Amino acid sequence: MIRSDLWAAAFVRRHNDIGNICVVVRKGDPIAGQIFIEIDHLNGTVSLLTPAPSTAREEGDEDRLFVRRFDHAEPQAIRERIAREADFDPDLWVIAVEMRGDDPGVTMAKG
Template identity: 45%
Template sequence: MRLRSDLWVAAYLRRCNVEGASAYLRRRGAAEAGAIFVKIDRLDGQAALFGPAPQSLLGEGERLFVQAHKEDWLAPASIEARLRRELEFDTDLWIVEVEDRQGRNFLDLAAS
């Protein structure tokens, strides 16, 4: 059984803050199973977006993420456009934003 989205987000926000990154909840989604998207902003005009890994890559109870674009970093406006499209598709999703000049994401990433 996978950890509820609301509990995972609360723990992730604390982890980021403990590591010295500013993290905040931009959008609250479905508490139990809403998809979670994490925007990493380096504060230098570069950002990255991470979303849920495909189900085929997940083990029992895992919550893994994949980068939502091929490039390492994009302009924040591109990330915002992608988030708008995701919201049109799924209104229950969560959006977390992390501001970290080093670009750290603190996520468990699926092997590519």
């Protein structure tokens, strides 16, 4: 598995290179921290991608697999969810990206 800090750096760079504003909001464990992706749709709504549960993984799946926990939700709901997760897992990462579309370019769990 690729280190969390390297994966996050590549994700941020890729999005900034294509014109989306993308930053690391919270740094977690550099080696194995879980990564959450907060997508600001620039219309007052935010989506949240979180790591997929191990039960959603299939043989041959990508290194990092995500699920959409919130889809075009109120920003406060996302902040509250991230705060609860951070209390439970202080090693997690949060990456914020501003984009109008829904495809952040990560592998989503089938389901």
